[in-house]
Amino acid sequence: MDIVTAQEMYERDRVAMEAAGLEGELLMENAGRAVTYDLLRHILPEHKIVVLIGAGNNGGDGFVIARTLLNLGYDVEAWQVVPDTKISGDAEAHKRIFQASGHPYRRMNRSEDLNTSLRQADVCIDAMLGIGAKGRLREPFATIVHLCNEQSVLRLAVDIPTGVPADEGVDDFDAFKAHYTSIIEAPKQSVFLQQTEPFYGKWSVVEIGLPVKCFANHQRRLWEVSDLKRTMPERDAHSHxxxxxxxxxxxxxxxxxxxxxxxxxxxxxxxxxxxxxxxxxxxxxxxxxxxxxxxxxxxxxxxxxxxxxxxxxxxxxxxxxxxxxxxxxxxxxxx
CATH class of the missing domain: 3.40.50 (Rossmann fold)
Structure with missing residues (x-):
C-alpha cells in the first residue's frame, strides 16, 4: 500500500489528466461514487444525512456524493459552506450536474441554521477541505467543525478529515474528528502519525482509476505482517x-x-x-x-x-x- 504526501497526490492527479488523458470531471465522478459506496457500509436506509460541501476537489466530491445518495433514495441535505465564488473548475461542473438533476442544496449563511440540521441528523459527511489544509482552521470551518464534533452524529470524512494536515511535521491544528474516513487512492502520511491518526477513525482506501503505472515510485509504503514474515530468517532444526x-x-x-x-x-x-x-x-x-x-x-x-x-x-x-x-x-x- 503506497503512502503519499500532499504534493505527491497532486502530482498523481496531474499525471492522470495530462499523461493519461483522464478528464478532471471524470476522476471527480469516479471518486465521489467510489466514496459513496464505501460509506454506504456505515449508513442505514432510515438515516438522515447532512453533506458538508466546501471548495476544491473535496467540495466537488461532496456534490457527487450527495447526488448519488439522493438518487439512491436516501434522505440528504446538501450544505454548501463556502460562497459561490469559491466553487470553480471541476467542482463547479458537478455542482451544475447536481442542480440539473433536480436536487436542492442549502447555503450556509448562519451557523445556527446548520446546527439545527446537525441536531436532527444521524450522519454527517465531511467534504469541506482536502489535503491542502495547514495550521488552525479559519472561519467558517472552525465553527462548523466544532459543531460537528459536539453533535452525537456518525461523522464520515472524504479522503481526509477537514483540518488534518496531510504530511508530517504539523502539530498545531484543529480538525473534524471522523468515526470513519474513506481515503481516495492512497493514504497520506498523517494516517500513521500519533497526533493525527485519531482524527481519521477507522479507514479504508478506494480506487478511482488513476494510471498507477505512470507514477513515480516513492518507495514509501505500509510495512505489513506479510513483509515481516518474508524477512524473518529460518532457524535450523538442530539449533539451540x-x-x-x-x-x-x-x-x-x-x-x-x-x-x-x-x-x-x-x-x-x-x-x-x-x-x-x-x-x-x-x-x-x-x-x-x-x-x-x-x-x-x-x-x-x-x-x-x-x-x-x-x-x-x-x-x-x-x-x-x-x-x-x-x-x-x-x-x-x-x-
Missing amino acids: KGSHGKGLILGGSRYMPGSVSMTARAALRSGSGLIAIATDRQAIPSIASFIQEATFVEYEEGGRAPDLSSYDGVAVGMGIGREAAQGGSDRTIGS
Whole structure:
C-alpha cells in the first residue's frame, strides 16, 4: 500500500489528466461514487444525512456524493459552506450536474441554521477541505467543525478529515474528528502519525482509476505482517538458544520493575536466544515471576554496568529512574 504526501497526490492527479488523458470531471465522478459506496457500509436506509460541501476537489466530491445518495433514495441535505465564488473548475461542473438533476442544496449563511440540521441528523459527511489544509482552521470551518464534533452524529470524512494536515511535521491544528474516513487512492502520511491518526477513525482506501503505472515510485509504503514474515530468517532444526544471539537488558528498579520485564519478554518473542537482565537485586523476584526464561546478572542500583563484551546487543534505561545514587553523585547509567 503506497503512502503519499500532499504534493505527491497532486502530482498523481496531474499525471492522470495530462499523461493519461483522464478528464478532471471524470476522476471527480469516479471518486465521489467510489466514496459513496464505501460509506454506504456505515449508513442505514432510515438515516438522515447532512453533506458538508466546501471548495476544491473535496467540495466537488461532496456534490457527487450527495447526488448519488439522493438518487439512491436516501434522505440528504446538501450544505454548501463556502460562497459561490469559491466553487470553480471541476467542482463547479458537478455542482451544475447536481442542480440539473433536480436536487436542492442549502447555503450556509448562519451557523445556527446548520446546527439545527446537525441536531436532527444521524450522519454527517465531511467534504469541506482536502489535503491542502495547514495550521488552525479559519472561519467558517472552525465553527462548523466544532459543531460537528459536539453533535452525537456518525461523522464520515472524504479522503481526509477537514483540518488534518496531510504530511508530517504539523502539530498545531484543529480538525473534524471522523468515526470513519474513506481515503481516495492512497493514504497520506498523517494516517500513521500519533497526533493525527485519531482524527481519521477507522479507514479504508478506494480506487478511482488513476494510471498507477505512470507514477513515480516513492518507495514509501505500509510495512505489513506479510513483509515481516518474508524477512524473518529460518532457524535450523538442530539449533539451540545459544545459536540466536545473547542480549543484556539493563534497567528496572525496586519500584519500577515492569518496563524491564516487558522489554525482556519482547526480546525473547522477537527471536533472541538468551536474555540476561541486570537490575536491582530487590526487583528480581517480581521480574522473575513475569519472565521465567531470562537469567540475571549482578548489578547494584546506582552502580556501574556489568561487562558487556560477551553480549551481541544491549538495551539500557527502561525503569532505571532518575534519582541520584547514594552519596549524591549522578548514576553511571542514565535513563
